[in-house]
Amino acid sequence: MPVAEFPDPRSANPDGIVAIGGDLHPETLLLAYRQGIFPWPVPGFPLLWFCPAERGVLEFNALHLPRSLARARRRTTLSFTIDAAFRQVIEACAATSRPGQDGTWITSQIVRAYVRLHQLGIAHSVEAWRGNHLTGGIYGVEVDGAFAAESMFYREPNASKLALLHLVDHLRARGLDWLDIQVLTPHLERLGATTISRDVFLEKLRRTCARGLRLFAP
Numbered sequence: 001m002p003v004a005e006f007p008d009p010r011s012a013n014p015d016g017i018v019a020i021g022g023d024l025h026p027e028t029l030l031l032a033y034r035q036g037i038f039p040w041p042v043p044g045f046p047l048l049w050f051c052p053a054e055r056g057v058l059e060f061n062a063l064h065l066p067r068s069l070a071r072a073r074r075r076t077t078l079s080f081t082i083d084a085a086f087r088q089v090i091e092a093c094a095a096t097s098r099p100g101q102d103g104t105w106i107t108s109q110i111v112r113a114y115v116r117l118h119q120l121g122i123a124h125s126v127e128a129w130r131g132n133h134l135t136g137g138i139y140g141v142e143v144d145g146a147f148a149a150e151s152m153f154y155r156e157p158n159a160s161k162l163a164l165l166h167l168v169d170h171l172r173a174r175g176l177d178w179l180d181i182q183v184l185t186p187h188l189e190r191l192g193a194t195t196i197s198r199d200v201f202l203e204k205l206r207r208t209c210a211r212g213l214r215l216f217a218p
Contacts, residue, residue, distance in 0.1 A: 002027035009051035016052035024113035056184035089137035145213030
């Protein structure tokens with residue numbers, strides 16, 4: 001059974017936890033993302049749902065390309081696709097070790113749930129290829145014309161960053177001007193990402209969803 005409702009995300013505790021328990025049914029996930037809430041499994045606890053006090057966002061007009069990355073983009077021989085290998089991308093993200101993290105929040109349950117979202121046209125991926133070899137990628141969730149990036153991985157230098165840039169170009173072409181990255185990382189901060197308060201984020205999300213964008217429509 002999908003969760004019928006979530007508490008107001010403004011009621012989150014100091015750690016950003018909005019709710020505990022529930023399921024990963026597609027309707028539950030859609031309800032959560034529409035309110036700016038996302039799941040984050042933590043070992044030893046029931047499923048946790050977060051809306052942090054400080055939200056990571058990437059404004060496209062603030063995107064910063066270091067000279068080395070701009071040069072790599074000009075010279076790359078990688079090819080890029082959208083939604084060509086979603087399961088491979090999310091499984092590669094799950095298998096990628098992260099500094100300061102013991103294990104991954106992308107559990108087998110998360111993989112199954114987001115693959116289902118992908119099959120429903122809600123979760124999407126960008127892939128970077130070296131011939132037939134998947135070298136990097138990023139995946140996330142579109143709900144009502146807003147996009148939340150979930151995770152990325154690389155198997156050769158710059159592959160995930162170039163996949164992100166391909167995603168940004170695609171979203172820009174569809175009229176979007178920012179990306180929800182949930183939690184700011186040093187890697188994305190170097191590209192121009194920043195944090196905004198929960199209240200500012202929720203209002204930004206509301207305004208974006210009201211625009212009626214179709215980010216991955218044919």
